Amino acid sequence: MSPVLPPLPSGPLSLDAARDLGLADHQWRMPQLLRATRSVRSTTPLTAVHERAAAFALALPPDVAFSHLTAARLWGLPLPAPLEEQEELDVIRATGRARIERRGCIGHRGLEHRAVSSVQGLRVTSLADTWVDLGECVPRGLGRDDLVVAGDVVATRLGGEGHASPLAEALDARVRPRHARTLADALRLVRPGVRSPAETRARLVFHDAGFPEPEVNGHVHAAGGGWLAEGDLVWRAQRVIGEYQGSVHAGIRRRSEDSYRNGLLGDEGWTVLELFAQDLVPGARRVSTLRRFARALALDPARLRLH
Template identity: 55%
Template sequence: MPAPLPAAAFPRGAFRVRDLAASGVPASRTRHPRLLRPTRGLRATEAFADVVERALGFAAVLPSDVAFSHVTAAVLHGLPLPSDLAGATLLHVMRDSARTRVRRAGCRGHRGLERRGVTTVDGLRVTSPEDTWCDLGELLGPALTWTDLVVAGDAVVGRLPAGVATLSAVIDRRRAPRGAVTLQDAVAAVRPGVRSPMETRARLVVVGAGLPEPAVCAPVLDRAGTWLLEGDLVWHAQRVLAEYQGAVHASRRRRSEDAQRLGLARDEGWTVVELFAEDLLQRSRRVTTLLRLARELGADPRSLRLE
């Protein structure tokens, strides 16, 4: 009877070829047609389920001084990215400039790790959130836009004690990173305290149309100045509140809670505008929503940029 393959030491039954001899398994077994070959020196009994599993598997055969970077680091940090990028199987890995760039199937090698912070996520070496965000500037194009950078930046600054200043400092420290101008423009639009990517996109749509910038995730007060709730987009002077209603608000219980909460704001003289994804993504509904907000904010609708 053939010797069994080694017990799965890595995700999805992956194992290193070099571990076979120690397990008493002939090296010829690695050529079994049922085994996947994700990269040199690594075999797997089934496909990796996600980027985390793939990175954990590859880490077993990569040099120990490597850190995951760029899109891979962003996914590992849980930063919001366009789905095409977030689902990419190519792993970005980085080493110090003095070392040879990683060249292997399934990886895109980079150098310059000595100029970046490194942290640990799920046991993996990963570039810091702020350096990861800066590295995304190298990927600007159809798959990653200025808006995507702001969305990711909003997510990053919520984790940083110094907030937006940390992103600016990273760009300055790099001196001339690729995409520097767009990165600087994105930093200017990043705001701390945002709780979801669609809240960022809603703010950018509103401001991009020429309406006054709202406070984000800001307190909504009653007429006596007592706290009522925290609003997504708040115009205090006009007593207007816009709330983004994403999928987490879809259940009956959540809708009931929202109705009660927003009803209290209306009772205290606040105008409440509920926003849905279609209000941002479909042009006709976007125009209608912006015109409604302009009316409530006392803005001239003729001055709006509606394209």
């Protein structure tokens, strides 16, 4: 018969806390307790990033904060799927302190140049500083568009004068940040108010093709002043709206509502063109989509970068 553990709280447990609960050292080594990291165990598997971070926090010095990709995940920022699966946790400490060297961690220094916030009870670099730190992740597969997607989310959450100003302030406060040019290029394209990463990526496709910049989630009113709709991408002068159709639009009821709304917009002289994920993938379909929008906007395709 397997030895029985005494009742223990769920979640991660440090060795010191286990001893305070009366757990003997030989019980600490029992297989029912899952190893999270050195001197931390758990009665249940720790799979979510905040669960793993909370476990490691029990073994880390109190002056450490989570940063870079780990901070981005804890903040809920959108990242490419491969980076969402990173096993190691990014942690950061002040320059004058020893770099964290622990299996399962990637140690950084420079916390004195970053603000610290709390996310689910964990010390985490601030939203704006986390976005700047993502510049260091460019070699790990993070591109300009990915930085814009994350930046749109941060700018929307933080607001402020000029909306993206907290990001600009955080970037300006750094001395020689890594991949500063990529960060600066992305920052110029960050816009607040975007509802989803797909909308950001759609906007960037039009930007890179040389289209005039649309309003993001612009409000459209009828000639009499009544509110009609909020368009994902609005070219107001040309009375054209681009609507990204994600999975939330798939149901028949939602499609019916969209059709009714688009009819009202059409009655007011607006042209509504739908966009799907496949329209944004490089290739013939994207070229065809861009040409359709160019015709609606009365743009000369020869002056655009459609390929």
